[in-house]
Amino acid sequence: MLIETKDLTKAFGGLTAVDNVDVGIEKGKITAIIGPNGAGKSTLFNVISGFYPTTKGTVVFNGEDITKKRAFNVAKLGIARTFQTTNLFEQATVMDNVIVGHRLRTKSGVFDALLRTPRLKREERESREKAEEVLAFVGLTKESNRLVSDISQEAKKRAAFAVALATDPEVVFLDEPAAGINPDETDGLTNLMRKMVDHGLTVCLIEHKMQMIMEIADHIVVLNQGEKIAEGTPEEIQNNDTVIQAYLGGGEDAADAQ
Ligand SMILES: Nc1ncnc2c1ncn2[C@@H]1O[C@H](COP(=O)(O)OP(=O)(O)OP(=O)(O)O)[C@@H](O)[C@H]1O
Numbered sequence: 001m002l003i004e005t006k007d008l009t010k011a012f013g014g015l016t017a018v019d020n021v022d023v024g025i026e027k028g029k030i031t032a033i034i035g036p037n038g039a040g041k042s043t044l045f046n047v048i049s050g051f052y053p054t055t056k057g058t059v060v061f062n063g064e065d066i067t068k069k070r071a072f073n074v075a076k077l078g079i080a081r082t083f084q085t086t087n088l089f090e091q092a093t094v095m096d097n098v099i100v101g102h103r104l105r106t107k108s109g110v111f112d113a114l115l116r117t118p119r120l121k122r123e124e125r126e127s128r129e130k131a132e133e134v135l136a137f138v139g140l141t142k143e144s145n146r147l148v149s150d151i152s153q154e155a156k157k158r159a160a161f162a163v164a165l166a167t168d169p170e171v172v173f174l175d176e177p178a179a180g181i182n183p184d185e186t187d188g189l190t191n192l193m194r195k196m197v198d199h200g201l202t203v204c205l206i207e208h209k210m211q212m213i214m215e216i217a218d219h220i221v222v223l224n225q226g227e228k229i230a231e232g233t234p235e236e237i238q239n240n241d242t243v244i245q246a247y248l249g250g251g252e253d254a255a256d257a258q
Pocket residue numbers: 012015017035036037038039040041042043044
């Protein structure tokens with residue numbers, strides 16, 4: 001397994017948002033985390049990626065215990081993520097947003113900037129080249145010099161992918177990548193995720209769009225009230241009674257899922 005959690009737990013005061021969860025994320029596969037609203041999906045992402053300290057349990061990445069590492073260092077190890085509401089600078093260009101993503105991999109400091117050192121110039125060039133490469137990968141070359149505020153919702157999703165990819169990750173965590181876009185655009189993002197896997201990346205995503213998940217995921221983990229209630233292939237999950245009861249069977253989320 002590329003990432004493995006054991007007894008992973010996150011409590012906010014009296015509320016246990018993630019409760020003793022064991023999850024394995026396999027290299028080169030698409031793993032989906034599903035579950036009703038408030039099930040603990042985003043919190044699980046936040047503890048794995050170091051945005052929140054864990055209450056209990058461990059996270060192992062490539063055989064290394066990363067439980068206590070904070071977000072910046074987890075990102076440096078090769079775990080990138082996107083957020084539910086895209087986390088872009090609206091008044092900057094698409095290209096500049098992606099260049100900022102790549103700064104994680106550069107070393108120049110304030111003195112390099114003041115003195116315009118050769119290292120700074122080289123790293124600026126490398127960041128721009130990397131940005132061009134990932135923007136081409138996500139299909140945004142034409143939009144690269146437009147302000148983020150001027151591009152479509154779908155293009156913003158692609159730009160958020162590009163920012164994550166610019167950090168040269170091994171695995172990308174995508175939090176509801178298809179929220180707020182139409183079915184055709186959702187197909188486009190599905191293809192992009194497949195392309196990421198074809199290029200050797202590992203993908204883990206949270207999504208409410210069931211049709212998309214069933215089509216794309218190799219492995220599905222189902223959370224409910226912080227606990228893992230099931231995992232398996234899309235077919236196994238669709239036929240799992242506990243899941244049907246908790247999630248697919250009734251209530252608002254079932255309607256959302258159609
Ligand atoms: N920073 C926080 N402080 C306190 N409680 C939180 C915090 N973040 C999440 N929670 C609570 O933890 C529980 C799980 O929330 P989480 O956002 O992880 O669920 P989710 O499955 O991602 O839901 P959704 O599908 O609605 O995004 C919820 O009850 C939520 O209110």
